[in-house]
Amino acid sequence: MGALDRLTGPLVAAGIAAAIALPFWAPSPYAVYVAINAALFTVAAMSLNLVYGFAGLLSFAQLGFWGIGAYVAAIGVKDLGLPIIPAFLLAGAVCAVVAAGVGHAALRLNRHSFVVVSIAFTLLVLTLARDWTEVTRGALGIPGLGLPRPFGLTPPGDSYYVALAFSLPALGLLLVIARSRVGRTLLAIRQDESLARSHGIAPRAYRLFAFVVAAALTGIAGAIFVFHLTIVDPLILDIYYMQTFLIMVILGGMGSFWGVVVAGILMSILPEALRFSNDLRMILYGLLLILAVTFMPYGFAGWLKARRGEVWRRATPATRLPAGDA
Amino acid sequence: MDAVFFAQLLFNGLAIGLIYALIAVGLALVYGVLRIVNFAHGEFLMLGAYAMALVTPVLGLLYLPSLAVAMAITALLGVVMFELLFARLKETDFERSILVTTGLSIILLHGVQWIFSASGRMVDTEFGFAGVEIGDIRITATRLAAGVVALGAFLALWLILTRTQFGRAMRAISQNREAALMVGIPPRKVARNAMMLACGLCGLAGAALAPVYLVQPIMGQALLFKAFALVIIGGLGHLQGAAIAAVILGVVESLAGGFLTIVWQEAIVFVAMILVLLLRPQGLFATRIRVG
Numbered sequence: 001m002g003a004l005d006r007l008t009g010p011l012v013a014a015g016i017a018a019a020i021a022l023p024f025w026a027p028s029p030y031a032v033y034v035a036i037n038a039a040l041f042t043v044a045a046m047s048l049n050l051v052y053g054f055a056g057l058l059s060f061a062q063l064g065f066w067g068i069g070a071y072v073a074a075i076g077v078k079d080l081g082l083p084i085i086p087a088f089l090l091a092g093a094v095c096a097v098v099a100a101g102v103g104h105a106a107l108r109l110n111r112h113s114f115v116v117v118s119i120a121f122t123l124l125v126l127t128l129a130r131d132w133t134e135v136t137r138g139a140l141g142i143p144g145l146g147l148p149r150p151f152g153l154t155p156p157g158d159s160y161y162v163a164l165a166f167s168l169p170a171l172g173l174l175l176v177i178a179r180s181r182v183g184r185t186l187l188a189i190r191q192d193e194s195l196a197r198s199h200g201i202a203p204r205a206y207r208l209f210a211f212v213v214a215a216a217l218t219g220i221a222g223a224i225f226v227f228h229l230t231i232v233d234p235l236i237l238d239i240y241y242m243q244t245f246l247i248m249v250i251l252g253g254m255g256s257f258w259g260v261v262v263a264g265i266l267m268s269i270l271p272e273a274l275r276f277s278n279d280l281r282m283i284l285y286g287l288l289l290i291l292a293v294t295f296m297p298y299g300f301a302g303w304l305k306a307r308r309g310e311v312w313r314r315a316t317p318a319t320r321l322p323a324g325d326a
Numbered sequence: 327m328d329a330v331f332f333a334q335l336l337f338n339g340l341a342i343g344l345i346y347a348l349i350a351v352g353l354a355l356v357y358g359v360l361r362i363v364n365f366a367h368g369e370f371l372m373l374g375a376y377a378m379a380l381v382t383p384v385l386g387l388l389y390l391p392s393l394a395v396a397m398a399i400t401a402l403l404g405v406v407m408f409e410l411l412f413a414r415l416k417e418t419d420f421e422r423s424i425l426v427t428t429g430l431s432i433i434l435l436h437g438v439q440w441i442f443s444a445s446g447r448m449v450d451t452e453f454g455f456a457g458v459e460i461g462d463i464r465i466t467a468t469r470l471a472a473g474v475v476a477l478g479a480f481l482a483l484w485l486i487l488t489r490t491q492f493g494r495a496m497r498a499i500s501q502n503r504e505a506a507l508m509v510g511i512p513p514r515k516v517a518r519n520a521m522m523l524a525c526g527l528c529g530l531a532g533a534a535l536a537p538v539y540l541v542q543p544i545m546g547q548a549l550l551f552k553a554f555a556l557v558i559i560g561g562l563g564h565l566q567g568a569a570i571a572a573v574i575l576g577v578v579e580s581l582a583g584g585f586l587t588i589v590w591q592e593a594i595v596f597v598a599m600i601l602v603l604l605l606r607p608q609g610l611f612a613t614r615i616r617v618g
Contacts, residue, residue, distance in 0.1 A: 058421045105600075109607055112363065112420060112562065116554050117603060120596045123551055127593050239547075243432060250425060279440035286432030293425045294414065 008258070019164060023157040032160050034272050036228055039160075039167040042264030043221045044241075045248035046174045046257070047214035053254035054183060055210040056190030058115050061102065062218050063242040064122035065095045067129060069219025070226040070236045074142045075135065084148060088166075088223050095219030096212050103211040107204050122237065129234040141233025145226060159228050166224055170217050171261070177213065178257050186210055187255060240282075244271075247285055250292045253299025263300070330462045335584040336577060341469045343576020344476035348531035349549055350556040350568040351483065352524030358500030358563035359520040361417045365427035366407070368550025369434035370525045374400045374532025375541045376438060379449045387452045389471060393533045400529020401522045408521040413514065417503075431547075439543040446540035453537070472534040479530055480569070486523070487565075496520050500563055555599040561609025571610065 018025075019035075026032050044066060051059045069091040076087035106117045129136050136142070149158040177183050189196045189203045196203060226232040244267065252263030274281040296303045349371060356364050377396035385391050411430060415423045453467035487493035495516045498506040507513065532546070539545065553568075556575060560567025575595055583591040602610060 052421075058424060105604055109603060113558065113603065113607065115363070115421070115424060116558050117600070119551065120555055120558075120599055124593065124596045124600075127596070131587075131592065243428070246425065246428070277440070279436040282436035283433050283440070286429040286436070289429035289432070290411065290426050293422050293429070294411075297422065 016168065019168075023153060023160055029154060029156060032156050034269060036156060036160050036163045037225075038265045038268035039163040040221045040225045040228075041244060041248065041268050042261060043167050043170045043174075044218045045245045045252070045264045046171060046260050047218045047221075048245045049249045049252070049254065049257075049260045050174060050177065050186075050210050051214045053249060053256070053260070054178065054186040054190065055207045056186075056193075057107075057111070057118075057207060057211065059118045059211070059214075060115065060242055061099075061118035061121045061211075062214065062245060063237060063239070064118075064125040065099065065215040065218045066222035066225075066241060067122075067125050067237040068098060069095050069222035070232045071129060071136060071142075072219070073223030074145055074226060074232045077145065078142055084227070088220050091223040092216040092220040096216040099212045099215030100208065103208045107207055107211070122242075126234060126237040129237055136234075139234060141231050141235075143231040145230050145232065147224070147227045156228070163224055163228065166220060170221070173213075174217070175257055177210075182206065182209065190255070243282075243285060243289075247289055247292075249299075250289060251296075251299055253301030253303075256299060256301030259299050259301025259304075331584065332581075333463050334465075335580045337463060337465055338469065339577035339580025340573065341465075341473035341476075341576070342580065343573035344473050344480075345531050345535055346549070346552060346556060346576050347569040347572035348476050348479060348527050348534075349553040350560070350572045351480075351565050352527045353550075353553050354557050354560065354563055354565050354568040355496065355500075355520050355524045355527075357557065358565070359496050360412060360415075360423075360517050361420070362412060362415060362423040362427065363420075363554070364524075365424060365550070366431040366434060367427075367524070367528055367553065368546030368548075369431050369438075370400050370404065370528040370546070371532035371535070371549060372438065372541075372543060372546035373403060373434065374529030375449075375536040375539075375545060376442065376532075377529065378533035378536040379447055379541050382449055382451060387450060389451045389453065392451070393475065393530065396533035397526050397530040400532070401526030403529075404521045404525025405518060407525075408518050412517070412521060435543050435547070442543070444543060446542040449536040449541055451537045466538075468537040472538055475530065475534045479527060483523075483527065492519060496523075552595050555595045558599050559595075559602045559610055561611045564609060564611050567609055567611030 019039075022035055023032055026035070044062065048059065048062050051057050051062070072094045073084075073087045073091040076082040076090050077084060080087075082090065102117075102121055106114050106121075109117065130138060132138075147159045147162045149155075151158050151161065153161075185196070185201055186206055188199075189201065189206060193203055222236065226236055248263045248267050249260055251267065252260035271281055274284065292299065298305070349367065352370075353364060353367050356362055356367070374396050377399045378392055381395045382388075382392040385395070407430065411426055412423075415426065451468060453471065456467045457464045458467060458470055483493075487497055495506070495511045496519065498509075498511055499513060499516050503513070535545075552575070553572075556571045557563075557568050560569070560571040575598075579591050579594060582594055
């Protein structure tokens with residue numbers, strides 16, 4: 001147990017308290033806007049982490065679910081006349097069902113084909129969003145969305161609490177899954193599939209479970225995100241979102257929970273500081289991605305862990321073995 | 327059905343299908359030799375088109391010399407990118423190779439957008455807007471030239487792959503890596519050559535497309551995703567399969583664009599890919615399933 005492990009409990013409690021109080025200490029409403037993005041993006045990134053970092057499936061389908069959730073909730077409220085919370089739940093349910101179908105077919109393939117199928121799925125969703133105009137209104141999108149305002153705070157205070165009311169339980173659920181037997185089994189499958197199989201683990205069922213849970217949570221996050229934006233149009237399927245989620249997972253560390261939480265928050269703030277040039281910001285993203293994958297394959301969390309292992313290994317012989325015993 | 331309209335669509339489809347084939351074959355070649363799915367492949371197409379746009383006015387609008395220069399530039403860039411990034415990736419790093427090439431794609435796309443802005447540009451050549459008439463069918467000269475150039479490139483590629491040591495080494499590595507190593511084929515050098523050839527072909531496709539399409543930074547991405555689907559349909563790493571699927575797609579898309587709605591024209595390739603994956607996951611033309 002390092003100092004960091006002992007501090008995790010108090011740090012997390014302090015972090016949650018600071019997050020709940022944020023609208024009251026934030027320097028400006030703009031900072032609260034950024035915090036809404038951070039809350040929702042972190043859930044989407046953590047869902048990708050469950051699929052890629054834990055189950056070992058690089059899935060570009062997350063972007064598709066982000067978009068499906070957004071559209072289903074918008075159509076649910078605008079066309080089906082649903083109240084907002086059932087619409088969000090419907091968005092999650094539709095994503096889960098679609099993920100079960102797509103996953104059932106795609107998980108029969110090898111890792112290489114899975115990646116390509118996940119991309120094709122997202123492109124198909126984009127094509128539908130753009131061209132199935134009777135339902136999605138095409139490029140015009142569906143305007144006039146909005147989150148409820150139960151407390152009547154200065155905007156966007158209420159939206160922030162709606163986002164937080166989803167994000168904290170969602171992240172909690174993902175943490176429980178990650179620390180459970182299922183999470184450890186997924187890690188075992190990712191690290192050595194043949195060994196896991198030889199212990200009687202059937203990888204497909206575990207992977208399908210991760211894929212479906214991640215799809216449902218990503219879908220609801222996407223739904224809340226577009227209700228916060230007040231409009232959904234095909235831009236919700238911009239590859240930019242996928243790249244952001246990927247960078248959060250890679251920098252934070254595949255298979256690490258807190259690493260991705262920290263990266264999710266930081267990588268939501270950083271782009272705001274780089275608003276002056278969209279292209280330069282993206283070039284920086286690309287460079288970060290290449291450098292992280294090349295030099296820190298398990299992200300910052302993995303790098304930290306490796307360093308702690310190094311210290312431990314160096315310290316062990318001196319502390320464990322009494323002098324003269326060797 | 328109007329026969330002239332049909333033939334017109336058929337010819338346009340063949341020309342665009344041959345261009346698709348150049349992109350898909352490069353992708354399949356890099357996958358076969360390096361076991362890398364190159365997400366930046368589309369950006370080499372875009373770079374080829376930009377090279378064409380910049381070189382043509384300098385060379386007095388001459389078509390073929392500009393094409394050759396654009397191809398040489400992208401082939402050289404392919405070698406540079408191989409030495410900088412691809413050579414560091416191991417065969418087992420499949421997901422990592424995707425992330426690295428995604429990063430490269432972002433950098434190239436936004437780098438070009440930053441320098442030249444996102445707006446499209448037209449490329450003028452010696453052909454201008456001239457056309458060739460066969461009976462009632464009219465084809466623009468640039469489109470015809472693109473088709474002819476692609477056919478020539480395929481002939482050259484076939485000769486390289488079957489008649490030269492340079493190309494035979496690539497086929498050897500993609501067929502059986504261990505056996506190729508045993509007979510003394512150096513994998514790193516062959517991988518570099520494959521990247522050079524694939525990027526050169528992709529740059530050529532981009533340069534040939536430049537006078538036909540609008541040249542803009544995002545042009546590579548849409549075509550790349552189609553090329554992915556084609557490579558899956560043809561069978562991963564299977565060159566002829568990808569090329570045949572590409573030509574068929576060009577024609578089918580063109581006909582769908584003429585007779586059906588636009589939704590179908592764009593969605594057809596993905597629907598076809600999903601069907602192929604469900605019914606014949608090894609691809610239409612591959613004889614065995616690749617394990618990995």
